[in-house]
Amino acid sequence: MTREITDPDAQIILEIQHGSRDAFNQLVRRHQAAVRRLAQRLIDDEEEARDVAQEVFVLAWRELPRWRFKAKFFTWLYQTTWNLSRGVRRKAYRHQYREKPPQPDSAPSGNRREEIITAERHVAVRAAVAALPERQRQVVILRVYEKLSVAQTADVMKCKEGTVKALLFQALKKLSGLLQTENDYER
Amino acid sequence: MSGKHDQDRLIAYILNELPAEDRARVEAHLKECPRCRTRFEQLSQIGTRLNADAGTQTDPGNEEAFLVEVNQRIDAENERRPVFGLLRRLAVGGALVMLLLLLLRHPAPDAPCRPRAPVAQQRPDHKISRLAKHTPAVYPDFSGLLERGWPLAGKAPALSPSPMPAFPATPKLTEGVSLVFPKIKL
Ligand SMILES: [Zn+2]
Numbered sequence: 001m002t003r004e005i006t007d008p009d010a011q012i013i014l015e016i017q018h019g020s021r022d023a024f025n026q027l028v029r030r031h032q033a034a035v036r037r038l039a040q041r042l043i044d045d046e047e048e049a050r051d052v053a054q055e056v057f058v059l060a061w062r063e064l065p066r067w068r069f070k071a072k073f074f075t076w077l078y079q080t081t082w083n084l085s086r087g088v089r090r091k092a093y094r095h096q097y098r099e100k101p102p103q104p105d106s107a108p109s110g111n112r113r114e115e116i117i118t119a120e121r122h123v124a125v126r127a128a129v130a131a132l133p134e135r136q137r138q139v140v141i142l143r144v145y146e147k148l149s150v151a152q153t154a155d156v157m158k159c160k161e162g163t164v165k166a167l168l169f170q171a172l173k174k175l176s177g178l179l180q181t182e183n184d185y186e187r
Numbered sequence: 188m189s190g191k192h193d194q195d196r197l198i199a200y201i202l203n204e205l206p207a208e209d210r211a212r213v214e215a216h217l218k219e220c221p222r223c224r225t226r227f228e229q230l231s232q233i234g235t236r237l238n239a240d241a242g243t244q245t246d247p248g249n250e251e252a253f254l255v256e257v258n259q260r261i262d263a264e265n266e267r268r269p270v271f272g273l274l275r276r277l278a279v280g281g282a283l284v285m286l287l288l289l290l291l292r293h294p295a296p297d298a299p300c301r302p303r304a305p306v307a308q309q310r311p312d313h314k315i316s317r318l319a320k321h322t323p324a325v326y327p328d329f330s331g332l333l334e335r336g337w338p339l340a341g342k343a344p345a346l347s348p349s350p351m352p353a354f355p356a357t358p359k360l361t362e363g364v365s366l367v368f369p370k371i372k373l
Contacts, residue, residue, distance in 0.1 A: 025258070
């Protein structure tokens with residue numbers, strides 16, 4: 001069964017296919033925040049994330065003349081950002097795993113202490129997400145962090161909506177296990 | 188979750204994705220269903236923590252400089268590409284001609300194929316695989332042969348009288364040492 005693709009970017013892509021650089025710039029303006037945010041989430045280094053995000057749009061400029069409207073453009077953007085970030089990301093997450101929030105010399109008090117605890121908890125959550133198997137991690141990042149719907153996530157991950165739901169459930173269960181262990185250590 | 192234990196709806200509830208009406212329905216079910224309550228307790232904490240962490244990243248927003256940089260990269264690539272395209276076509280053409288010449292000048296099938304000197308003698312040290320490095324070289328010394336220049340000098344030797352020594356007995360292969368055919372330069 002073929003699905004009807006209604007892409008909100010279709011009109012703009014047609015203009016790009018007729019050679020309009022202005023239309024392309026409009027497309028970049030429309031999507032750059034999402035691409036940069038995802039790249040930043042996957043890559044520790046801000047400069048590298050920016051570089052990857054730009055590369056995604058350079059690739060888009062190259063690909064769009066041949067675009068056949070078989071998928072939504074944003075789906076392609078997320079897939080490409082994910083793929084380009086992958087090699088860089090592994091390195092970054094290894095680094096993140098070792099990374100600890102700054103430790104003060106003397107025992108902090110009041111708000112500062114709260115801040116440190118919160119920062120530590122965020123690092124722990126990210127490390128736990130990083131420790132998930134690839135597909136589970138992808139579903140958590142797209143669904144929970146990027147707030148994509150189940151259908152959008154399924155499109156990006158090229159799987160069924162049921163698979164997205166199942167993967168998310170598995171991921172949450174695994175994460176709660178991982179972070180439970182961490183809580184036990186804290187005690 | 189009306190009546191049944193709807194795991195997907197429970198997750199949507201935890202991720203704050205449900206409209207008020209559905210939320211109320213989930214909450215009512217949680218009150219009466221210990222099984223879903225246990226699952227909820229198990230997952231809600233991680234849901235809250237993930238949501239909190241997701242909220243910490245500031246939106247990079249729209250940035251004109253980003254757009255300018257993307258355009259610069261595209262322009263730079265457009266300038267490079269025609270040259271690369273031409274070079275690539277030349278390279279492919281050259282490779283085809285070389286292949287054709289190679290096929291035409293290939294020695295007769297019964298001509299001896301000589302193994303190259305052992306890897307360890309040819310490559311800079313850092314390029315030798317660890318295995319090859321620690322494997323004693325078992326080949327006879329071909330260096331004299333190579334010094335005479337064939338096949339590097341560009342002209343294949345006449346078959347008779349042969350300037351080549353008799354082909355040495357096949358060396359016993361040891362793990363890690365590979366037989367490589369000589370590169371023929373035309
Ligand atoms: Zn239930």
